[in-house]
Amino acid sequence: MSATTAPTLGGPSKEVSVASALGRRRKRTDAIIRWLCIAATVLGLLFLVSILATLFWKGFSGLGLNVFTQVTKPPGSGGGLLNPIIGSLIQVSLATLVGTPIGLLVGTYLAEYAGESRLGNVVRFVSDILLSAPSILVGLFVYQFLVLPFGGFSGWAGVAALAIIVIPVVVRTTEDMLRLIPNTLREAVIGLGAPKWKMIVLVCWRAAISGIITGVLLAVARVAGETAPLLFTSLGNLNWSLSLSAPMSSLPVTIYSYAGSPYEDWIVLAWAGALITTLGVLGLNILARSVLRQRS
Structure with missing residues (x-):
């Protein structure tokens, strides 16, 4: 034993x-x-x-009153950043208005219709390439197709370059947010006799609205600080101009030009412009999240 x-x-x-x-x-x-x-x-x-x-x-x-009331002037003239601020607001707003619907529809197609089809995989692959591509390549692309053929830089070319950057960000976030919605919710809506487009618009988009808006805000935050594509498209303008058919000033390009200058007042304005850009993006994010929280 x-x-x-x-x-x-x-x-x-x-x-x-x-x-x-x-x-x-x-x-x-x-x-x-x-x-x-x-x-x-x-x-x-x-x-x-x-x-x-x-x-x-x-x-x-x-920061001072002159920053928001005076246009850019020669060194030592006490200029401000009024025209770059307005130019950036115009270009970023129009780029967001153009790029967001396209990105939303493409992301919806990939999540709701394409599945793993060949066309869907190709669209997804191209979107991922645009998402990771350096922004200067986008600027060169728009320069070849919208600047050289029309004989000059313009605000419209800057809007096109920024819109191209907005699209893949919105596509990716829209597809990801829609894929998180359970299929049981879709089946319940379809079982009640609703067409698929109504199920997407009234149910899926509303369920994913928070994530979609977050993606749009990410796109705005990215394009608000882009400099390289604007150097090849809208270029910049030291004078007051609201014409999108002419070179248009923008905060990132002005910051880039002023920060590398030997003039102390321009360097101070460059720091002020960088702070304005940061606070603008921060304020936009806080406002959007507050609105979404009240809706929920």
């Missing part, structure tokens, strides 16, 4: 020791990964806080 029970008595104790060793190793690994994640988060926040602190410190020193 002793010969047969000895291995049995030793087996469980050995298994317990192995299990406890595995448990300790898993706890150590978990602690290491957790502290690495915390350290990476703290490091990222330090960089973010330092950037924002520098922006607010240098930007607020340049």
Whole structure:
């Protein structure tokens, strides 16, 4: 009996020791990964806080009434940023109005109609390429088709370049948000006799409206700070002009030009313009989220 029970008595104790060793190793690994994640988060926040602190410190020193009431002027003339601010508002607003419906419809097609079809995969692939493509390539593309053939830079070319950047962002977020809606909801609406287009517009879009608007805001935040495509399209204008058929000023291009200048007053205006862009995007996000929270 002793010969047969000895291995049995030793087996469980050995298994317990192995299990406890595995448990300790898993706890150590978990602690290491957790502290690495915390350290990476703290490091990222330090960089973010330092950037924002520098922006607010240098930007607020340049803010004044002249920034919002005076157009850009030669160095030492006490100019402001009125024409770049208005130019950016016009171009970003029109680009969003053009790109958002296209992106919404394409994303809806990919989520509700295309599935894994060949055409759907091609459209999805092209959209992903546009999403990750450098914005300067978009500017060069629009330069070839809308600037050179018409003999000059224009605000319309800038709007087209920014709209092309808006579209893939809205496509991706719209498709992802619609795919999160359970199929049981679609089946219930179809079972009640509603056509598919009405199910998409009245049920799916309303259920995914929060995510879709978030995608639109991400697109606005991206195009609001784009400089490279505007250098090849709308170029910029130091004079007051609201004509989209002529070169049009914009905040990113003005910041780019002023920040690299040797004139102190222009550098101060560049910091002020960067702060205005940041606060504008932040205010737009807060406003949109407040509206969505009240609706829900």
